[in-house]
Amino acid sequence: MSEHVNDIEYQNKPNNNGKAIIGMVLLIIGGLLLVRQFSYFLIPGWIWEWPTWLIVAGLYIGAKHNYRRSIWFILVFIGLAGTLNNAIPGLHIGNLIWPGMIIMIGLWIILRRNHSGANRNKWEKQWEQKWEYKWQQKWDKHYHTPIDPQPQTPADDETSGNIPPVNPNARPITGDDFLDATSIFGGVKKTILSKNFRGGDITNIFGGAEIDLTQADIDGKVVLDITQLFGGTKIIVPPHWQVISNLSAVFAGVDDKRLRKVGAGDNNKILVLEGVSIFAGVEIRTF
Incomplete structure (x- = not known):
């Protein structure tokens, strides 16, 4: 019960890192817009194009999720390609952006399937059961002494492997x-x-x-x-x-x-x- 309550409290916690990132992005954008009003500074026009905003969005998403989600890399890659196409005269890579984006999205979906849904949950459950059972055995060995130890039979040897006990109340998937x-x-x-x-x-x-x-x-x-x-x-x-x-x-x-x-x-x-x-x-x- 306490574990469940902790989960609820954790989910209701505000994400201060995300707010800090949003604040920094707004400060940078506001500063650039302010500098743009003065003729003393020359800011290239390509910095206001859509590829730049894709880079900003990708970096924001990556920082918020500790760069675990590959979608941030796709956004930054597309943004960099578009920015280079706008910033460097004679570099015509605009026609390659859409095919490259489709290829990267396809690869991302293929690689992501092995770590999603039932496969991801099954892997997490197996890892959790394995280590919980291992540490329980260590605890019982060092800190628990049975009052009336029973002799071990050959049948016990066969069933006392590294297989965690089955939960009879678990519902089938x-x-x-x-x-x-x-x-x-x-x-x-x-x-x-x-x-x-x-x-x-x-x-x-x-x-x-x-x-x-x-x-x-x-x-x-x-x-x-x-x-x-x-x-x-x-x-x-x-x-x-x-x-x-x-x-x-x-x-x-x-x-x-x-x-x-x-x-x-x-x-x-x-x-x-x-x-x-x-x-x-x-x-x-x-x-």
Whole structure:
């Protein structure tokens, strides 16, 4: 119970690093705009073009997420290519930007699939069970002495390997427990029916996704990772769920259109939205 409460408190903490980064970006932009008003300083025109803003957005996203999300590198790469094309006369690489961007997005999606949804959760669970079981064995060996030790039988030798004990109350994982929605120049509409929903990933590149969770159920905190560029996501949740947004939005926003009711939501059903949204929006609704 205390662990669950700590999770809620952690998610509700303000992200001071993100606010500091936004403040620094605004200071730099304001300073450049102020300097531009004086004729004593010559600021090249290409610094105000869209590639520069892509670089700023990429660095902001990377710094906020400790450079763990590869989307920041894609934005910086595209921004640098466009900036070089505008800053250096005779360097014609503008026609290569779009093909290069499509190739990089494709590689990113392919490499990302092995670390998303059920595969990522399964790997994390196996790692956690392995180390918890290992440290439990060490603790029992050094600090726990049985009152009446029993002789070990051959059957015990066979079953006393490095396999962690099976939890009899664990519910089996089904294909609907994890969401993996990818939309590129199109749209995806999914209805989740799982009563053991564990989160997932939504990726929109010039596309949209509509996820209906009204018939689903969760236990504790569930993370939904959203990555979208020039797209949009609509999420429909049950009215008693709590929704916490930790999204990094660049020229985008999260619009919570749920009906406000008296009283707080269920503390045991928390949906956390994480990820990056660039020139795209996220809409949260309930029926």
